[in-house]
Amino acid sequence: MTHRAAGTPAGAPLAAEAVRDAVEAGHARLRALLPGLTDAAVRAPSALPGWSRAHVLAHIEGIGRAMARQARYALRGELIEPYDGGFPARTAAIEEGARRDAAALRTAVGDALAEASAAWAAVGPGDWSRPVRYRDGALRDALLAWWRELVIHTSDADLGHGTDRWPPELCHHLLAHLAPRAPEGVRLVLEPAGEAAALRYGPTDAPVVTVRGPLTALAAWLAGRAPHTPLGCVRAGVTGPLPELRPWP
Structure with missing residues (x-):
C-alpha cells in the first residue's frame, strides 16, 4: 500500500523556477566546500556506510550530468535514459570515478555543476511539463530529483554542511x-x-x-x-x- 502525507505544511509545492533557484544555491554551497579537499580527505569514509567521500563525489558528478542531459534532450523533444548502460553502468562509473585523486574530483564535480547550471538555465516557463525518460516523468520531476540528490549527498560527503542545515523547503x-x-x-x-x-x-x-x-x-x-x-x-x-x-x- 502506498502511503500519502495528509496536508502540505509549507503551502503549495514550490514553482519549478523556485526549485531551480534552490538548486543553484546548492551548487554554490558545494563549490565552496570543494577547495579544501585533500587526497586524504577523499579517501576517508563518508556519512554513507561503505562509501568514501570520493564515492559520494563521483555519484554527485554522475547524477548531476545525468539529470542535465534529461533537460537537454527534453528541450529537443527527445527521450534518453539517465545513464547509458543503466544502473550497472552507473555503479561502475562511481567505482571508477572514486579512484581519482582530490584534484581530479574537484575538477570533475565542478564541471558537472557547471553543466547542470547551463542545462537547467535553458529551461523556459513552458518547458517544465515536457516528458523525460527518468521515471517516465516530466522535466520538473528531473529537476526535483537533482535537488534531492544534490543536497542529500552534499551532506553525505561530510564536508561541513550537515542535515541540520537543510533548507526548510x-x-x-x-x-x-x-x-x-x-x-x-x-x-x-x-x-x-x-x-x-x-x-x-x-x-x-x-x-x-x-x-x-x-x-x-x-x-x-x-x-x-x-x-x-x-x-x-x-x-x-x-x-x-x-x-x-x-x-x-
Whole structure:
C-alpha cells in the first residue's frame, strides 16, 4: 500500500523556477566546500556506510550530468535514459570515478555543476511539463530529483554542511516525496517542532506512532540519514524506538 502525507505544511509545492533557484544555491554551497579537499580527505569514509567521500563525489558528478542531459534532450523533444548502460553502468562509473585523486574530483564535480547550471538555465516557463525518460516523468520531476540528490549527498560527503542545515523547503518536499517510506501497518504522525501542522501517513484505523523533533531531523530520518538530534517516538503512550522505514520510492 502506498502511503500519502495528509496536508502540505509549507503551502503549495514550490514553482519549478523556485526549485531551480534552490538548486543553484546548492551548487554554490558545494563549490565552496570543494577547495579544501585533500587526497586524504577523499579517501576517508563518508556519512554513507561503505562509501568514501570520493564515492559520494563521483555519484554527485554522475547524477548531476545525468539529470542535465534529461533537460537537454527534453528541450529537443527527445527521450534518453539517465545513464547509458543503466544502473550497472552507473555503479561502475562511481567505482571508477572514486579512484581519482582530490584534484581530479574537484575538477570533475565542478564541471558537472557547471553543466547542470547551463542545462537547467535553458529551461523556459513552458518547458517544465515536457516528458523525460527518468521515471517516465516530466522535466520538473528531473529537476526535483537533482535537488534531492544534490543536497542529500552534499551532506553525505561530510564536508561541513550537515542535515541540520537543510533548507526548510527541501525538508517539506522530502516529507511529501518520501511518504511511501512510512512503516506499514501504523498511522505515522510526524510533528515538526515549531510548526502548526503535523503530517499523517497510513490508514486512519491503524495504531498511531508519533515522531517529534526538528523539521531537519525528521526529514533526515525519513531520507534514511541519522538525525542530527534525537527524535522522540511514542506508541500507545509509551516512548520507544523509531519504527523501521520502507524502501525509497
